[in-house]
Amino acid sequence: MKRLLLLNGPNLNLLGQREPETYGSQTLEDIVQLVTDTADELNYELTAFQSNHEGELIDQIQNAEGNVSGIIFNPAAYTHTSVAIRDAVSAISVPVIEVHISNVHNREEFRRHSMIAPVSAGQVIGFGIDGYRLAVLGIIKKIESEGR
Numbered sequence: 001m002k003r004l005l006l007l008n009g010p011n012l013n014l015l016g017q018r019e020p021e022t023y024g025s026q027t028l029e030d031i032v033q034l035v036t037d038t039a040d041e042l043n044y045e046l047t048a049f050q051s052n053h054e055g056e057l058i059d060q061i062q063n064a065e066g067n068v069s070g071i072i073f074n075p076a077a078y079t080h081t082s083v084a085i086r087d088a089v090s091a092i093s094v095p096v097i098e099v100h101i102s103n104v105h106n107r108e109e110f111r112r113h114s115m116i117a118p119v120s121a122g123q124v125i126g127f128g129i130d131g132y133r134l135a136v137l138g139i140i141k142k143i144e145s146e147g148r
């Protein structure tokens with residue numbers, strides 16, 4: 001069975017308690033369940049990983065090559081700062097979809113720029129946790145159409 005990797009970056013372990021007016025009341029566990037169920041509907045297996053540490057996220061991205069068909073990735077605050085994560089995404093041939101729960105374009109100016117976007121296969125922004133489901137549907141369509 002083909003496999004997807006769900007990667008979540010810093011502070012997303014606090015979803016549910018963290019700024020609920022911005023990020024909603026659902027938890028990381030809810031997201032993992034939603035993505036697992038969506039992947040399952042389409043006969044994909046899911047591995048989920050969250051980390052507050054840049055290097056651990058990079059290790060996961062590097063290890064994805066040859067092991068997964070696509071990555072659903074919310075890099076959280078590292079979106080706006082991390083050349084190292086961007087380089088890791090660039091280094092692999094596995095397509096990466098960038099997800100943001102909030103609409104980063106109607107918040108602070110610094111959230112409008114993504115280091116990752118130019119090397120991503122696509123972005124889903126501002127649909128709350130449903131964005132993760134949309135990202136799974138999108139990436140599987142892409143994987144299948146490219147015969148990966």
Ligand code: DHK
Binds near residue numbers: 010074077104111
């Ligand atoms: C999550 C974060 O933690 C922020 O640092 C990003 C993103 C936005 C989100 O909306 O999922 O700026």
